Amino acid sequence: MTDDSSASLIDTTVSHSARVWNYWLGGKDNYPVDREVGDKVAEMYPDIVLLARAARAFLTRAVRYLAGEAGIRQFLDIGTGLPTVNNTHEVAQSIAPASRIVYADNDPLVLAHARALLTSSPEGVTDYIDADLRNPGKILQEAARTLDFTQSVTITLIAILHHITDYDEARSIVNRLMQAVPSGSYLVISHSTNVIYGAASDEAVARWNKFGKPPVTLRSPEQIAGFFDGLQLLEPGIVSTPRWRPDVAGIGGGVHREVDQFCGVGRKP
């Protein structure tokens, strides 16, 4: 998508990932075309709703850990999506109200919602960047308005790296981002795969790529681990999202079986 999104029109004839994701999460910010494609994917992969919920729940647990035990006060959330429950700044600021959060997305509808609804606690700061993940330089430059890159930063890439088709390009983007942050910073990733459901996941993605935007590329857990090269991967490593440090009470957001969305959290040494 273009960086000049402020002038663009919202296309309600093609389904967009943020709106379909919103549909799977039970939100009301989606259009008939999004529901139609969302249902087509669900026909092949009935656990897609669980997958979406589990990915959000993983983000919540990861941010809670990072803002809590790890003491991180700055977050760069790339691929924000439409507002839902437990948005990054809400989780971080519920633990440390002065936390500073920058949201980056390239979807104009997402940005408008974020600016209106993802607003900071009085003690903290939130800012919003209109940028594509393919342009990490722009993201870093604009995030520097709000974040102090001499202090630790958590960068979250939830369900977005699989939109970068080329693996080398995706790795190079992650490297570029992690080079900009100091030792003690963290990287949080969730990414689509097919190791649990195999052909069903392949077919679900094929359907998505036929009707939806932007296209998705599945990767193996080993490839997902490759994004953490040079970082210390936190326990339990690269796992299906419900398996990442499940809460005692609500296991992984109430999702009890593995889904084809794997995740990990790494610390820059």
Next chain:
Amino acid sequence: MISDQAGNSAPARAAAGGGLAVARGGPTALRIALGAQLRRLREASGITTEDAAEAIRATHSKISRLERGRSGAKQRDVADLLTLYGVTGETEREQMLMLTRQAAAPGWWQQYSDVLPKWLELYVGLEEAASVIRTYEVQFVHGLMQTEDYARAVILIANAHAPAEEIDRRVSARMKRQQLLTRPGAPELWAMLDEAALRRPPDGPKVMRAQLEHLLQLTDLPNVTLQVVPFRAGPHAAAGGPFTILRFPEPDLPDLVYLEQLNSALYLDQPDDVTGYLTVMNQLCVQAETPAASKAMLRALLKKT
């Protein structure tokens, strides 16, 4: 249009979570919570709206209105429905009946029934029950964002021959409505405002200056967002005039579009209608100035007004 009555359109919020959760938005929010719970119970027991209607000697559309919180429920009807749905536990029945009684309590706006027509009372209650209020205004600042003097000027335009006492009552009702923005669990107010409204003082520069200052203060609230739709954006999607979309916390309750007319209002909640207005509102929020740029614009206008 008639930002004069409801101040035109606007919504509010309350936290009527699932089932019997506590609602903060007054009797309408409780009614919505009650309706949602009745619907869940009916669906869980596999009973059609027709059968439910028969059990309480009512029509199918009455059940539908009841389940959407659009009309109130009688104790006896709720008791009969609970029996039909197989809810026999005394505690659960008593909770539902208590909710029914609380939902039937008069809202604060009923003290203003002399100046608030019925079609507007419904809106005021729904506004209080909403979690997100999205509005588009063309000629006037939205009713929830008006200063007292600005509100008075706007109300006078539409009620030029009304006695002073009635004008006071109308102004007072509008000021009372605004309290929802600062209550605990206040709704999100996300307002699109055409530049024309900022350049069209209803009563001279002094009132307008105070109004502009008030808008700047309001946007400091974390739950209030204002985006100006500038002239330079050219013609835009909202060709039909001002409208409001109310979103409710209940996951299965659709958004509600409110269209105010001179002597009545339309309430739309059918999927096609809502989608159409949501599309226009989304287009507007993308085309409008960002919240930050809108504040800068207000400050610049303040210098010139």
